[in-house]
Amino acid sequence: MSGLHDEALVDYTLALADDALVSAQRMGWWISRAPQLEEDVALANIGLDQLGQARLLLAHAGEVEGKGRDEDDLAYFRDERDFRNVCLVEREQSDFGVAMARLLIFACWQHELYSALSRSTDPTLAAVAAKAVKETAYHLDHASHWVVRLGDGTDESHRRMQAALDAEWPWRGELFDAAHLDPALVASGVAVDPATLRDPVEGRIGAVVRQATLAVPEVPDAYSRGRSGLHTETMGYLLAEMQSLARAHPGVTW
Amino acid sequence: MSERIEPLWEVFVRARRGLSHVHVGSLHAPDAEMALRNARDVYTRRQEGVSLWVVPASAIAASSPDEKDSFFDPAADKVYRHPTFYDVPEGVQHL
Numbered sequence: 001m002s003g004l005h006d007e008a009l010v011d012y013t014l015a016l017a018d019d020a021l022v023s024a025q026r027m028g029w030w031i032s033r034a035p036q037l038e039e040d041v042a043l044a045n046i047g048l049d050q051l052g053q054a055r056l057l058l059a060h061a062g063e064v065e066g067k068g069r070d071e072d073d074l075a076y077f078r079d080e081r082d083f084r085n086v087c088l089v090e091r092e093q094s095d096f097g098v099a100m101a102r103l104l105i106f107a108c109w110q111h112e113l114y115s116a117l118s119r120s121t122d123p124t125l126a127a128v129a130a131k132a133v134k135e136t137a138y139h140l141d142h143a144s145h146w147v148v149r150l151g152d153g154t155d156e157s158h159r160r161m162q163a164a165l166d167a168e169w170p171w172r173g174e175l176f177d178a179a180h181l182d183p184a185l186v187a188s189g190v191a192v193d194p195a196t197l198r199d200p201v202e203g204r205i206g207a208v209v210r211q212a213t214l215a216v217p218e219v220p221d222a223y224s225r226g227r228s229g230l231h232t233e234t235m236g237y238l239l240a241e242m243q244s245l246a247r248a249h250p251g252v253t254w
Numbered sequence: 255m256s257e258r259i260e261p262l263w264e265v266f267v268r269a270r271r272g273l274s275h276v277h278v279g280s281l282h283a284p285d286a287e288m289a290l291r292n293a294r295d296v297y298t299r300r301q302e303g304v305s306l307w308v309v310p311a312s313a314i315a316a317s318s319p320d321e322k323d324s325f326f327d328p329a330a331d332k333v334y335r336h337p338t339f340y341d342v343p344e345g346v347q348h349l
Contacts, residue, residue: 036260038281038292045295145288 008182009122010065011084012191014074015180015227016113017057018085021075022235023106024050025242026093035096042142046103049135056128076246080235084180087226088171090235097157097164100146105168107139108204109175112197121189144208151212158213165209166217173221175201180227262311263289265296267303275307283308 027047034040058071089106093099114136117129150161176198178186185191202216209216226232246252260282266275278297283289289308298306317325329335 036282038283038296041299042292042295045299142291145291149284149288 005182005184005188006064006066008185009190010061012181012185013057013061013064013125015084017054017061017074018083019089019106019110020050020057021054022083022085022238023089024048024054025238026089026099029093030099033094043099046139046142049132049139053128053132053135056124056131060124060128072246076243080231080239081229083226083229083231083235083239085226086171086174087222087224087232087235088168088174090226090238091171091232092234095160095164096146097150097160098167100143100150101161101164101168103139103143104147104205104208105172105175105201107136107143109172109197109201111136111140112200112204113192113194116192116197119189120191125190140204147208147214148212151209151214161212162214165214166219169217170219170222171224172201174224174227177227260284263293263308264311264314265289265293266307266309267293267297268305269303271304275305278302280311286310 024047027043027050030043030047031040034043054075055071058074062069062071062074088102093102111133114129114132118126118133120126120129147161147165150157152158153161176194178193178195181191181194186193206216226235245254261284262280263283263286264280265278267278268275281289281292281296283292286308290306293306293308297303
């Protein structure tokens with residue numbers, strides 16, 4: 001494989017890894033804060049699934065890059081502009097409805113992505129994806145059940161679930177944007193063209209939203225350029241919390 | 255959400271095919287579907303099982319501690335109910 005191809009593969013793998021890593025960090029926030037103890041454990045489990053995906057992908061990116069960076073170097077010693085995750089996953093989510101609306105969108109996208117990526121011509125990406133398909137199917141199931149219950153619950157929960165969906169929906173567009181991706185990676189069967197995921201993802205989410213007696217929001221897309229390293233204000237705080245321990249004590253194990 | 259008390263569910267896990275479901279604990283959930291999912295997350299995250307049952311705790315009729323004497327003590331002196339009065343022929347392995 002050519003050097004250019006390798007560079008594009010590193011970028012692609014980092015983008016998927018950072019989505020999972022940053023989402024895992026947000027999921028971890030819910031431990032001790034979810035509406036019930038059982039949900040604490042459920043969201044922690046989901047976060048740990050995502051962290052596992054991120055670790056495998058970061059390790060793969062480091063290996064292909066060939067500069068001796070391991071998963072910890074990539075997770076803890078890159079700065080904000082080097083992170084390639086979509087802005088959707090990094091934003092604040094201290095409202096449970098928002099967390100479930102976002103998980104519905106993100107898990108549905110991840111599930112479609114990994115289903116297609118499990119046929120990647122890159123054997124490592126295919127293996128990671130095959131494992132993650134089962135995990136994300138459960139994440140999607142979990143989010144769907146909550147969205148339906150909150151949407152089709154009381155007047156108050158319906159109103160707040162719709163507001164949460166309205167807040168998250170504009171940020172989904174970046175998930176389907178292929179601008180960051182080298183077309184050669186798609187042509188060689190390594191990567192999945194994210195534009196092809198839009199219809200199946202929005203179709204599945206639409207079905208859940210209708211079952212929840214909610215409306216699919218009709219709102220313009222947000223200006224979201226996380227794939228280019230341009231993040232929202234909260235990203236710096238998120239990274240500070242995630243990276244401070246490893247940076248204060250380089251090489252520490254815990 | 256937390257102000258309203260959600261129903262209690264008893265959780266049963268089958269560890270492997272061929273074994274029976276065993277009671278492992280209880281949890282709160284608004285309905286059976288969510289109870290199953292909570293049970294999956296709380297009780298099978300370390301590969302404890304291949305099958306789950308959840309049962310509304312209110313659906314279980316339990317013997318009362320007050321009835322312990324009349325329920326269980328009469329069995330205490332009935333040694334003839336135990337299969338210990340048979341001579342087992344030598345070499346029989348699966349009796």
